[in-house]
Amino acid sequence: MLWHAIAPSRRYTKASHDVVRHPRLSSDAKILLLYVQGLPAERRAVALSEHARTLGITGRAYQKAKKLLVVNGFLHEWRQQGGRGFWTTEQLLANVVLSPVEAVRSREAGAGEAAVVPGARKPTVGQPEGPAVGDYRPEEEEREKNSSHPPSEEPPEDGWGPEEVEAERALLSLRRCHRSLHLGVVEARKLVRLAVEWLRRGVTAEEMRRVLTSDLPPDGVRSAVGFLRYRLVRKLPEPPGERTARTAGPEPDRAEGPDPAPLPPGWVTCQGPGDEHVFRPVEGAEGETHCGPCRRRTAWDLWSERRAAQLAAEQAAEDDYRHTPWRERVAALEAERT
Known part of the structure; x- marks a missing residue:
């Protein structure tokens, strides 16, 4: 006799339609997100790259999936240096889109969890030695794993102090x-x-x-x-x-604020709306007073006004036009002949 058994609910993962039907997420990104969503809490401290490696998503495919998750607001990362000099990358992966402010709030809400503290180490046998002299520069750096060195930097330019x-x-x-x-x-x-x-x-x-x-x-x-x-x-x-x-000296007049710092050569203060900001004009357009975003916003507003006037005129012309059936037109022509 055959028995049909259904697996318990813990063997399933609830997938949101916002994730499954997301138009800009690839299949690798969706599978990785749903895989992490169904993991137990004790595997929360594992890096996202390790989970992707378990699914067989490595190399360029993982980089593309991770980039899509970051760009669309599902993955957020923070890199910080601990008290012992080790760099740690903290990741937040959500099944809903989070803004940077919402991600920070969610991170602060979960900050009360106990952190892993390294245990005491036994002293190394032998005499202390100095660091080995070499010219090692890490070429490939895994940003998700802990490391004791900051990102590599290029050598300084000549003449720098x-x-x-x-x-x-x-x-x-x-x-x-x-x-x-x-x-x-x-x-x-x-x-x-x-x-x-x-x-x-x-x-x-x-x-x-x-x-x-x-x-x-x-x-x-x-x-x-x-x-x-x-x-x-x-x-x-x-x-x-x-x-x-x-x-x-004497107390200055509080009604007058401090003089703003001088702008660098070639920079102009934008006269557009919003907060005060500066921009650098392109070559051959030294007389510009608005930055690129402000000019595009002004052009868009002007086009919107003209488009609204055009649509209003087309609607008015359509209302004035009345279709005459052919029978009425024939009767009118016969009336003119007679």
Whole structure:
């Protein structure tokens, strides 16, 4: 006799229609998301790449699936350095779309879970030795696994001093505070001159990093280079000499605010709506007063007005037009002949 047995409910995973029918997620991304959703709580500390390797999703296929999950708001990552110098990547994978602010709130809500603390180690047998001399530079870095070294950096340019090197390191380290502030080496070196001015005015690299990463926009940063350049210019502290003179002199008039910092050569303040921001005009268009996004917004508003007027005119013409049946037209022609 054959018996038909149904597996218990714990052997199934409930799949949301928002995930299964998502038009921009690939099949690998959907399978990986549903696989992690059905895992027990004790396997929560395993990296996402390990789960993908279990499913046979490796290499370029895993990178594409992970990118789709990040872009569409299902996967969020935070990279931070612990007290012992080890870098840790914390991942949050959800079966619903989360904004950066919602992801941070969900992360803070689950921050009360007990963290894994390394146990005591036995002392190594033998005499202490110095570090081995070599020219090792890691080429492939797995960002999801813990490591004791920061991301590799290019050698400094010729003619740089200690301030330029420290400024470049501070700018490249912003990626560890927030993933939207990720800068490449070429992009960071474009901002080194502005960051060096902060260091020359008595600001430490840690203070500059805290100012640049505080109060980020809730919707994220569209351009890390433009956002950091704007903050380096607008939040530039005053020189120590002026600060001392103002402290020793009479109390300034509180009705008048401090003079804004001068803009770098070639940059213009945008006259468009919204918060004050700067942009650099393209070559041959030095008279521009609006940045690219503001010009596109103005053009879109103008096109919307013209399109609304066109549709209104077409509707009015359609209302005025009345179709005449052919019998009435023939009767009218015969009436004219007679």
